[in-house]
Amino acid sequence: MSKRSPFPIPFGWFQVAWSEEVATAQVLPVEYFGKRLALWRDESGAPHLNDAFCPHLGAHFGHGGSVIGEELVCPFHGWRFDADGQNTLIPYADRTNKKACVTAYPTIERNGLVMAWYHPEGIAPMWEIPEIPEFNDPSGFTQMVTREYTVHAPWQELAENGVDAAHFRYVHHTEEVPELQSYEIDGPFTKMRSSQKFPTPRGVVDGRIDADSFGPGLSSVHFSGIIDTILMGCNTPIDEDTCHMRFSFTVRKLGADEALNSSVGAAFVDEVHRQVLEDKPIWENKAHLVRPALAATDGPFMKFRKWAGQFYAETVDDSALVYEPQADYPAVLGETASRKYGSDPFANA
Ligand code: FES
Ligand SMILES: [Fe+2]
Structure with a gap:
């Protein structure tokens, strides 16, 4: 079968959960980076991510495993492992097995997200994830609102x-x-700094979209003009050709009126959600063209691709020039706010 994309899974920090999804002493099965993994939180509150399968006889930690103190306990024969994946106890033997080691991925919790560092060669984190002030300011900004999608397209698309x-x-x-x-x-x-006009029921409003990326797994996008809204966009590769896309929004509080805050926020979140439903079939059904035919006024695509290229530790073989999807992914289109208030660009084209 021909490849969907010339790109392997990029390395970097990626969201693997929202903080509230993994409780103290809980172990969850997750799949990212083309691997089956166990995400767990120790009794001191720190999250950890390890390969799913126990080196003893292969049980999956995420299905029935438990946590004691700061150690992960296998559901099959009770072996224990520390956060680095070293065997610390075999309950029916007086010695540990030094060769029994579970791969551990560096993990941090910040801005309400649990993020893990993935590198195919196990190289340590090469940059840090910053605190995003608006997600750490409960008096000035609303509680986080979230949306998530599974997208059948590689990270780069x-x-x-x-x-x-x-x-x-x-x-x-x-x-x-x-x-x-x-x-x-x-x-x-x-x-990236840009200005943007937003359609609203009361006409078109001048605004801005300012986006900062921190590696391949996290972008923070500040929308201003209508009301300050900050979006953390996180794309985590499930495998080479599939992404788990998560959005976390917060909106500047307009005052003490909680209902107004949440309705303004909800309208914005709904519009972004509808835009994703419009984007998704384009991403899923598009081919990757190694040499796109660009317009002089297109955005900085080649500059972007050069930036993206730094996150591939494994070989990128783009000799085929055209990489097509293996299947069709039909659009599921709702009524979009843009279609309600905006003019049709294809009319009288
Ligand atoms: S398979 Fe994990 S302890 Fe035996
Ligand atoms: Fe879009």
């Missing part, structure tokens, strides 16, 4: 959307495409 200004007009019917003011790359980070 979703990430490339961030530099594609023109698609907003044609996929989302926004009145004008965002106007890119700057796009700067600094190692694993990017900073």
